[in-house]
Amino acid sequence: xxxxxxxxxxLKEFNEKLSYFHxxxxxxxxxxxxxxxxxxxxxxxxxxxxxxxxxxxxxNEDEPMIEMEFQDLKYLKLFPMxxxxxxxxxxxxxxxxxxxxxxxxxxxxxxxxxENDARIFICAAKLRWRSISGYMGNKKFFKPVK
Numbered sequence: 001x002x003x004x005x006x007x008x009x010x011l012k013e014f015n016e017k018l019s020y021f022h023x024x025x026x027x028x029x030x031x032x033x034x035x036x037x038x039x040x041x042x043x044x045x046x047x048x049x050x051x052x053x054x055x056x057x058x059x060n061e062d063e064p065m066i067e068m069e070f071q072d073l074k075y076l077k078l079f080p081m082x083x084x085x086x087x088x089x090x091x092x093x094x095x096x097x098x099x100x101x102x103x104x105x106x107x108x109x110x111x112x113x114x115e116n117d118a119r120i121f122i123c124a125a126k127l128r129w130r131s132i133s134g135y136m137g138n139k140k141f142f143k144p145v146k
Contacts, residue, residue, distance in 0.1 A: 004128045011094055017063050021092040024058035030142045052076060055141050065132045072125035074100055079119045101127045
């Protein structure tokens with residue numbers, strides 16, 4: 001069941017349920033643009049979907065794994081840590097704006113408008129999320145094409 005972030009109340013419930021993403025990590029990311037080339041090599045070059053799905057795993061007994069879907073993606077900044085550093089998320093900020101929602105992996109006190117301190121910065125028109133079970137560990141959620 002999908003849960004939509006639509007106001008400050010649903011945002012607060014989401015943040016509290018995930019402990020503000022403390023001790024969590026991004027496990028997988030999947031992006032669907034809407035553009036494609038069909039079997040006749042004709043192109044549909046319009047990004048009319050722009051959905052980003054992010055799988056998060058947490059050290060949280062109540063909610064160890066979730067999927068977030070950012071709809072009508074406006075912006076994605078992703079600077080993954082190299083293998084010499086840890087990539088856990090210690091805190092996050094989610095802002096509801098008039099025309100978008102912003103999620104980033106920096107503290108609430110920081111100015112996320114500038115995004116300078118964020119390794120991950122996502123801006124989209126909408127955000128919804130759901131609990132996932134059965135895929136903890138390194139099992140892939142988004143299945144590769146065979």
